[in-house]
Structure formats: C-alpha cells, structure tokens
Amino acid sequence: MKISTVLLTLAICYPVCSPAASPDSERQQQLLYLLRHDCGSCHGMTRKGGLGPALLPENLQGKPDDLLVNTILEGRPGTPMPPWRGELSRADAVWLVEMLNRGEGL
Amino acid sequence: MNQLPGKGLRSLLLPLPVSDSLRFPKKGSDPFTLFFLFLFSVICQSATAECLTRGTGDLGVVIERASGSVQVVDTTARSRLFRITDLGDLSHASVVFSRDARYAYIFGRDGGLSKIDLLCGALVRRVVQAGNSIGGAISQDGTLVAVSNYTPGGVKVFDAASLVQVADLPAADAAGASSKVVGLVDAPGQRFVYTLYDAGEIRIADFTNKEEPQVQTFRDIGRQPYDALITPDGRNYIAGLFGEDGLALLDLWHPEQGVRRILDGYGKGEEKLPVFKMPHLEGWAVAGRRLFLPAVGHHEVLVMDGDTWKETGRIAVHGQPVFVEARPDGRQVWVNFAHPLNDTVQVIDTESLQVVHTFKPGKGVMHMEFTSRGEAIWLSVRDDDVVQVYDTTRFTRLAELPAEKPSGIFFTSRAFRTGL
Numbered sequence: 001m002k003i004s005t006v007l008l009t010l011a012i013c014y015p016v017c018s019p020a021a022s023p024d025s026e027r028q029q030q031l032l033y034l035l036r037h038d039c040g041s042c043h044g045m046t047r048k049g050g051l052g053p054a055l056l057p058e059n060l061q062g063k064p065d066d067l068l069v070n071t072i073l074e075g076r077p078g079t080p081m082p083p084w085r086g087e088l089s090r091a092d093a094v095w096l097v098e099m100l101n102r103g104e105g106l
Numbered sequence: 107m108n109q110l111p112g113k114g115l116r117s118l119l120l121p122l123p124v125s126d127s128l129r130f131p132k133k134g135s136d137p138f139t140l141f142f143l144f145l146f147s148v149i150c151q152s153a154t155a156e157c158l159t160r161g162t163g164d165l166g167v168v169i170e171r172a173s174g175s176v177q178v179v180d181t182t183a184r185s186r187l188f189r190i191t192d193l194g195d196l197s198h199a200s201v202v203f204s205r206d207a208r209y210a211y212i213f214g215r216d217g218g219l220s221k222i223d224l225l226c227g228a229l230v231r232r233v234v235q236a237g238n239s240i241g242g243a244i245s246q247d248g249t250l251v252a253v254s255n256y257t258p259g260g261v262k263v264f265d266a267a268s269l270v271q272v273a274d275l276p277a278a279d280a281a282g283a284s285s286k287v288v289g290l291v292d293a294p295g296q297r298f299v300y301t302l303y304d305a306g307e308i309r310i311a312d313f314t315n316k317e318e319p320q321v322q323t324f325r326d327i328g329r330q331p332y333d334a335l336i337t338p339d340g341r342n343y344i345a346g347l348f349g350e351d352g353l354a355l356l357d358l359w360h361p362e363q364g365v366r367r368i369l370d371g372y373g374k375g376e377e378k379l380p381v382f383k384m385p386h387l388e389g390w391a392v393a394g395r396r397l398f399l400p401a402v403g404h405h406e407v408l409v410m411d412g413d414t415w416k417e418t419g420r421i422a423v424h425g426q427p428v429f430v431e432a433r434p435d436g437r438q439v440w441v442n443f444a445h446p447l448n449d450t451v452q453v454i455d456t457e458s459l460q461v462v463h464t465f466k467p468g469k470g471v472m473h474m475e476f477t478s479r480g481e482a483i484w485l486s487v488r489d490d491d492v493v494q495v496y497d498t499t500r501f502t503r504l505a506e507l508p509a510e511k512p513s514g515i516f517f518t519s520r521a522f523r524t525g526l
Contacts, residue, residue, distance in 0.1 A: 036172075037470070037488065037511075038445045041383050044215055045172065045197030049238055050256060051286065051303070051332070051384060075380060080332070080348055082380030087446065 023095050031092055032105040042080065046106060051080060057103045068097045157226035158187070162207045165224050166475065166517035168486065168493055169199045169212075170510040176212060177509060178224050181477050181484070181517060184495050184505040188227025194218035194234070199514055200241045203521035204266060205248035210516070211266075213242040219253055221269060224518070231269045235262050243292040246524070250313060252298045254290035261287055261300055261311065263319070273319050279305035280325070289334025289345055289387065291525040293358050301331045301345045308334075308345060308356055308365055324365045327354035332402075335387040336525035337412070344368070346387050348402060351378075355415060368415040369408065378403035383444035385428050393436035393456040400427035400441075407441060409459060419459050424450045429473060432456070433498055434480035442471045442485075451485065453501070463501050467494050472512065478519035486512035 023031060036045050042052035053059065060068065072093040075083035084093070099105050165187070168177040174196050178188040195216035202211050209230070212220040217236035222229050238257035244250070244266060252263045263273040277285045285302035293299050298311045308324040308331075329349025336343045336358075345354040351373040356365045385400035392398075396418065397410045407427055409419035425447030432439050439454040448470050453463040470488030477483070482504060485494045493512050495505040520526040 038382065040197050041445075044195065044238070046195050046216075048195070048216070050198055050215065050240070051288075078349075080330070080381060080384060082382055084380075086380075 021091055023089075023092055027092070028095065031088075031096055032099070035096060035099065035105060047100070047103075055100050057101055060101055065094070065097050065101070068100070069093045072096060157223070160225070162224050162518050163478070164518070165207075166484070166515060167201050167210045167212070167222075167224075168484075168509050168512050169196050169201070169514040169516075171196050171199065171472075171488075171513040172511035174214075175510065176210075176222065177507075178222075178227055179484075179493075179507070181482070184507065186507060187224075190222055190227060190229055193220045193229070193232070196513070198240060201514065201516035201520075202242055202244040202251070202526070203516075203518050204244070205521055207518040207521040210518075211242060211244065211251050213239055213253055215239065217253075217255065217257075219251065219264065219269060233264070233269050233271075235264070235271070236260075240286070240288060241290055243290050243298055243525075245292050245298070245313060246294055246296050250296075250316070252290055252292075252300075252311075254287035254300055256286040259284040259286050259302070259304070261290060261298065263298070263311075263313070272316060273311075273313075275309075275311055275319070275321060277302050277305070277309075279307065288332060291334065291336040291343065293336055293343065294340040294524065295358075297358070299334075299336065299343045299356070299358070301327070301334045303331060306331060308343065308354065310356075310358070310361060322361060324356060324361075327365045328352060328367065332384050333387040337397075338392055338524065340524040344387070346385065346399070346402065348381075348384070351402070353399075369410060369417055372408060372417060373401060373404055376404060379405070379426065381426060381444065382446065383426070383428055383448075385426070385430075385444075391430045391432035391439050393432045393439060396456060398430050398432065398439045398454070398456075400430050402426075407439070407454065421454055421459055421461065423452055423454075423461065424464065431474055431476065433476055433483075434478065438462075438498060440474050440483060442474060448472075453498075465501065467496075468492070473514045475515035475517055477517065484515045484517075486515055488512060 042050050043055050044050045047055040073085040075081045164182045166179050174193050175191040177186050194214045196214050198215045200213050210222050217239045218234045220232040236255040239253050239255045242253040249266050250263050251266045252261050254261050259277040261275040264271050277287050285304040287300050288303050289301040291299055296313045301308050306327050308327050310322045312320040328347040331345040332348040334345035343356045352370040353368050354365050355368045381403050395412045397412050399408050401408050407421045411418045425443030427441045428444050430441050441452045449466045452461050455462045467485050468487035468490040472486045472488050475484050483496050483498050488511050493507045493509045497504055
C-alpha cells in the first residue's frame with residue numbers, strides 16, 4: 001500500500017476508529033473558546049454559574065466524568081442545558097470535562 | 107436613608123467608598139471636616155480636568171465582556187470617547203441610565219454594580235452586592251436602582267446617588283427555597299416587577315414608601331420563566347417561559363386580575379430544537395399594535411396582536427432568535443440568532459411580515475441597539491472584536507469600531523423609556 005493511501009485511510013478512519021483520541025491543538029483552542037463564550041452564556045465566562053450551575057472544580061467534585069460527558073452530549077431534559085452532540089464528539093466532551101475538572105482555560 | 111446634601115456636594119462624595127460614618131455635615135467648621143473638604147476639592151478638580159462639557163443624549167455604553175471593561179461611545183461622531191476598565195466579570199452585563207443621562211449603572215455577572223460617569227469616563231462608585239447577578243432597573247423617579255440576583259436569589263435596591271442599599275427583597279418560594287430572579291423592570295407607580303425562575307412567580311415591589319416596600323406575589327405563572335419585559339407604555343408585564351410553550355401576562359393596571367397565559371402551546375406539534383442560547387426579552391419589539399417575540403426552540407419570530415394577545419403570524423427566520431428588536435418607528439424588526447447561527451442578522455418588514463434583508467456582519471453577533479430615532483443600528487460582533495454601525499434604510503455599513511469581545515450596547519435614550 002502506498003503511503004498516501006495509508007494516510008488517506010487514517011484520515012478517514014481517524015474520527016471513527018479512535019473516538020477517545022484527544023482533539024488536536026487547533027480543536028482544543030476552538031473548544032476552549034466555545035467553553036468560555038458559548039457555555040459561558042449560561043455558566044459564566046469564569047464558570048461561576050448563571051442560569052446554569054457553576055462549573056468550577058469544587059462544584060464538579062464527586063460527579064463522575066461519564067455523567068458530565070453525557071450531560072454535555074445529551075443535555076439535561078427538563079432544564080435549559082441542550083445536547084451538544086451535533087457539534088461536539090465524545091472525544092471533545094471528554095477533553096472538555098478534563099479541562100473543567102482541572103479548572104483550566106480560565 | 108441617604109442624607110446626602112445638594113448635588114454639588116454629592117458629586118464630591120462620589121469617588122469615595124460609602125460609609126455610614128461619612129455623612130456630610132450641615133456646616134463644615136471643625137478642622138477635620140475642613141481637611142476633608144480640601145481633599146474632596148482636590149479629587150474633584152483632578153477629575154473634572156478631564157471631563158467633557160457637552161450633552162449626553164447621543165452617547166452610549168458598549169460592554170466588553172471578556173475584559174471587564176466598557177467603552178463610552180458617541181453615536182453622532184461614531185467614535186469612542188472613553189474606555190473604563192476593572193468593572194469585574196461582565197460576561198453577562200446590562201446597563202441602565204440615570205434620568206439626567208449622565209451616569210450609567212452597569213450590572214455585572216459577578217454581582218458588581220458599577221456607576222460610571224459618561225462625561226468624565228470614570229468609575230464613580232462600585233459595590234459588589236451579590237455573588238452572581240443578571241440585570242437591573244432604575245425606578246420611575248430615578249432615585250432607586252434595583253439588581254436581580256442568581257446567587258443568592260432575590261432583588262437588592264440601592265440609592266441611585268450613593269449606591270447605599272435601601273432594601274433587600276429575598277426570593278424564597280412557598281417552601282422557602284431561594285430562586286434566581288430574572289426579568290427585572292421598572293414600572294409606573296414607583297414599582298419594580300420581577301420573575302422568579304425556579305419558583306415560577308411574578309412579583310411586584312411597590313416603593314411608593316421607600317422605607318417599607320410592599321411586595322405582591324403571583325404564583326404558578328408557568329415553568330421556568332427565563333426572562334420578561336414590560337410594554338413601552340408600562341402597562342403589561344410579560345414573562346417568557348422556557349419550560350412550556352407560552353407566556354405569562356400581568357396587566358399592571360389590573361394586578362387584581364392575576365396572571366394569565368398567552369400564546370399557550372405556540373410550538374405544539376413541532377419538535378423543539380435544542381436551545382444553545384437563551385433568548386432575551388428585553389427590548390421587546392412593539393410595532394404598532396403588533397408585538398414580535400422570539401419563539402423558544404424554533405426558527406421563528408412570533409407575531410402577536412397587542413390588544414387581543416392572540417398569535418397573528420409566524421415568520422420563518424434563519425435560526426433561533428435571541429434579540430428581536432423593533433426600530434423606534436416600528437417599521438422594521440431586526441433579529442439576531444443563537445449559536446451556531448450567530449453570524450447572521452435579518453430584518454423583517456413589519457407591514458408585509460417578510461424578511462427583507464439578510465446579512466452576515468461576522469461571527470458572534472451578540473446585541474443590537476438602535477439610535478434614538480432609528481436611522482442607524484449598532485451591532486456587536488464578538489468574534490471579530492468590532493462594533494459595526496449600519497444605516498437602517500439602505501443597510502449600508504457606516505462605521506466599524508474596535509472593541510474587545512463586545513456584547514451589550516446601550517444608548518442613553520434608554521434613560522427616558524420605561525422598562526429599559
């Protein structure tokens with residue numbers, strides 16, 4: 001197989017085959033921007049909360065990562081939290097939860 | 107409460123922190139007072155040295171949400187006059203103006219209430235009055251400023267001159283749980299009206315007697331009222347509901363008739379889309395007898411008859427509306443949209459109910475503000491770090507001003523309008 005074919009296969013396969021792979025650095029910047037400005041509409045740009053709850057590390061303590069990832073992707077029915085799965089992959093959500101837990105990007 | 111003397115002396119006091127012990131004496135004779143008088147005059151002179159001598163009727167404030175700063179802008183010259191920094195977390199911020207339109211009160215996300223002087227480009231006073239706040243209002247007579255809070259819920263009311271607190275109105279529901287407060291507006295009769303998001307209540311606080319405000323509660327108005335507005339005549343208060351399709355209407359001429367549901371089930375049978383940004387009902391669009399409002403979770407603007415409160419039309423638009431604002435003459439309604447379609451603005455002709463213009467100012471159009479008579483509109487384009495000014499007849503761009511992550515734009519013409 002030619003190298004270009006391998007690369008092409010990898011490129012097509014990548015988002016599907018390795019869902020747990022971290023977003024690349026460009027995507028990370030996009031995600032942090034989204035987190036700050038669009039999530040920030042409800043949760044505050046400083047994550048201290050607004051219409052939505054605060055998302056600082058101390059607020060998330062004791063909440064399993066899976067629950068947080070699912071909340072991002074599927075939303076929370078009965079609340080204004082919308083599902084972001086149309087815009088975010090599971091890997092994006094996993095990475096965002098990591099950032100939230102570490103209090104990064106503030 | 108606030109026993110501050112005449113206006114001149116009060117302005118001398120403004121740059122200093124509020125303290126009960128700091129009362130201006132009737133006759134300044136003792137050396138201590140004379141020393142402070144001297145100090146005040148020095149502060150005052152250094153402040154006035156840079157102040158403008160002009161009217162404020164064509165000025166405005168642009169919030170820079172990420173940097174906690176605001177710009178004071180001139181809507182005639184389309185230029186920036188001042189930039190004021192260190193105003194805390196302005197990721198969600200709104201502004202009201204003193205009735206002389208010299209001062210702007212800025213309500214920040216972090217509970218900060220800042221009073222700025224538009225002519226001097228200076229912060230004159232700031233209090234952090236809660237952990238987390240959402241908006242505010244100024245009373246009919248201009249003497250009180252009220253702030254609505256998320257954490258802890260409730261409304262706090264301040265003397266507009268000194269920012270000394272005059273009242274604290276908690277927002278506990280029937281079971282005692284505190285509620286976030288949204289949709290705070292002023293109403294005729296020295297009243298503030300506000301809505302409890304978690305409890306689903308509307309309350310009227312009557313400050314006719316400032317020492318003993320009277321609060322009236324209306325329960326079970328609907329689930330998750332997310333924002334509210336008052337019609338420009340100050341008569342009808344309407345809360346939008348997130349938890350159900352409909353709105354709650356309270357006639358302030360007849361509060362005894364209670365709250366009634368209007369546009370009940372406006373989205374029935376349609377699947378509600380995920381809402382990536384809450385619509386805002388401030389800047390309620392009234393054009394003639396018609397009222398225009400955002401449909402929550404739908405790509406539609408709803409049209410309602412302002413006499414019968416019945417839906418009279420729906421206009422398909424580009425995305426989920428966030429702000430739906432009528433040009434002051436009522437001939438056009440401008441609409442911006444929620445993420446991810448927030449790069450677009452549409453203009454609706456209120457006669458034909460058709461979208462007559464669609465354009466893309468840039469990514470992240472956060473807010474729109476008309477000049478007082480509507481020949482121009484200012485748009486904040488967050489991701490491009492600019493404020494753009496458009497001609498509302500020809501739709502041409504008149505100016506572009508740099509601004510750091512601009513969001514809300516507020517012009518002093520609001521000083522003379524109920525509910526803004």
